[in-house]
Amino acid sequence: MASINKACVIGSGLIGRCWAALFARAGLEVRLFDIDEAQVTTALDAIRDIIAELHDNDLLRDQTVDEVLQRVSGSSNLGDAVGDADYVQECVPEVLDIKRKVFEQLDEVVKDSCILASSTSCIAPSKFTHDLKHSANCIVAHPVNPPHYIPVVEVVPAPWTSELTIETTRAFQLRLGQAPVVLRKEVNGFIINRLQYALLMEAWRLVEDGVATPQDVDTAVSQGLGLRWSFMGPFETIDLNAPGGVVDYCNRYGDTISAVCREQEDTRAMKGTATAATVHAAMRQDVPEDQLKSGARRAWRDRRLAALAVHKHKQAQVEQAVDDK
Amino acid sequence: MASINKACVIGSGLIGRCWAALFARAGLEVRLFDIDEAQVTTALDAIRDIIAELHDNDLLRDQTVDEVLQRVSGSSNLGDAVGDADYVQECVPEVLDIKRKVFEQLDEVVKDSCILASSTSCIAPSKFTHDLKHSANCIVAHPVNPPHYIPVVEVVPAPWTSELTIETTRAFQLRLGQAPVVLRKEVNGFIINRLQYALLMEAWRLVEDGVATPQDVDTAVSQGLGLRWSFMGPFETIDLNAPGGVVDYCNRYGDTISAVCREQEDTRAMKGTATAATVHAAMRQDVPEDQLKSGARRAWRDRRLAALAVHKHKQAQVEQAVDDK
Missing domain, CATH: 3.40.50.720 (NAD(P)-binding Rossmann-like Domain)
Structure with missing residues (x-):
């Protein structure tokens, strides 16, 4: 090479x-x-x-x-x-x-x-x-x-x-x-955006169908799902959620999951919709227009990403030290 | 009350x-x-x-x-x-x-x-x-x-x-x-599992269709999407990804996203499938059977979750100190 x-x-x-x-x-x-x-x-x-x-x-x-x-x-x-x-x-x-x-x-x-x-x-x-x-x-x-x-x-x-x-x-x-x-094949959105869009569209439906507020959907991720996902992916997550790993997990829960996913075969429009206005208004409650426009909230996001990168770097060092023992 | x-x-x-x-x-x-x-x-x-x-x-x-x-x-x-x-x-x-x-x-x-x-x-x-x-x-x-x-x-x-x-x-x-x-309505899977399943099913399709390996799909989340999601949800993510917030984001990208999501209206079976075996085998490369069965990897996950909780707690204190100034 x-x-x-x-x-x-x-x-x-x-x-x-x-x-x-x-x-x-x-x-x-x-x-x-x-x-x-x-x-x-x-x-x-x-x-x-x-x-x-x-x-x-x-x-x-x-x-x-x-x-x-x-x-x-x-x-x-x-x-x-x-x-x-x-x-x-x-x-x-x-x-x-x-x-x-x-x-x-x-x-x-x-x-x-x-x-x-x-x-x-x-x-x-x-x-x-x-x-x-x-x-x-x-x-x-x-x-x-x-x-x-x-x-x-x-x-x-x-x-x-x-x-x-x-x-x-x-x-x-x-x-x-x-x-x-x-990627072994070209696909629309590559893989990161495809994964992101799948989650986003379900979030969208939950709000559009009146199941939960935009803030609560965000909380379900930022105080829940996102914690594991910051250091392990969806496959390792299910691998550890059944005693016998992925195959065992699929035997136990696969049919239930496929049934829920069939309910999710229901793509919604986003552009110019009432739901877009609803979500936008919900976001403005915590981050007012001026904080969005000034870039203050983006700067907050980047500070948090930097702090998380430092945290993960230290965790990797801790794990390396354990492995080296 | x-x-x-x-x-x-x-x-x-x-x-x-x-x-x-x-x-x-x-x-x-x-x-x-x-x-x-x-x-x-x-x-x-x-x-x-x-x-x-x-x-x-x-x-x-x-x-x-x-x-x-x-x-x-x-x-x-x-x-x-x-x-x-x-x-x-x-x-x-x-x-x-x-x-x-x-x-x-x-x-x-x-x-x-x-x-x-x-x-x-x-x-x-x-x-x-x-x-x-x-x-x-x-x-x-x-x-x-x-x-x-x-x-x-x-x-x-x-x-x-x-x-x-x-x-x-x-x-x-x-x-x-x-x-x-x-939740304002009862729905199958409530909201956490619905969001999780939406992501998981797209991960599944990417592997089943030969686009990426299970490890690479996991990496896309654990070294990518999951970092933001550990402190902000999918709606705040898009709110900060267009100058004018959610409405602006939907005007710019909404049609593209809806088009990709229509491709995702394609639920796969999980239970007893060849893909389950493929994903399971991929997971065993990094976490061998004995580490799965002994609970060593689950203990690792819980240590990481604990460390992340401590990290987030400290970040919240830092932000509080800034707000108090």
């Missing part, structure tokens, strides 16, 4: 900045590209802030801020930015034509072994990576915001993506400290 | 013990009932362990273990156990006929203002609380195991449950430190 030592980030927005920080933390030389020189300068300052925050949270792998930061530089010239990069991460707007154009341009300047990864959350890679010289090197690596506190990355190959590209990308994400999940 | 000072727990199994500890922590006098005298004695020892663990985790509200423990006593005589209790929590096996019989017996011995709450996770209260003198006082208060670390409690009234009973139960759960959610 080709080793990845130099990375290039295309696009200097929020996600691009986060990727740059993660790459630099892992010891890579990073070049950040944006058409607009001023944007590059702004982004480099923001990257320093991310790296400093990781340092404050003891998540910089025992490096100093300057050690990590000096690995990052910027350029508004695509060829210079890409250079002989081993890995390029595209972070441009979620517009198919823009993705196509960027991948065509990258195709012309990258070295033959370079992996071309897109950060897209929703566009299948087959839609913008066909007919390229480096099609086999193209893949989606979709992070969740903010990726330095939410490790999962969806790795989505196109039908023509090589196994080497898939495996190299997966291994690279692990090296970054991320948690890659590999 | 009637004040609740004396509580009785019917059934000395795991959930009964946890309720007794929570009641005692909140300052109530608690009597634990079991037909079998020996079971009562065993349970009282286990309750001491729960209270001691809460103390070790700084979750005993600045009380000593003995202060809290001395509030708990046991009895194998139903009339003595109930006495003049203000609140009875039933924790007998999930068998309708047993629930009916217990509620009939309780109906004969409780004082008229006593609330009769069932811990059932799945039986609608209308099925075992009709034709009782105290029907209006009957309700479900379904905890999630272990309730001292997972606060949510589903409060499910029967059609004849009084508003006073609903509101008193809700307020009482808050006093215990739990997070009550009130």
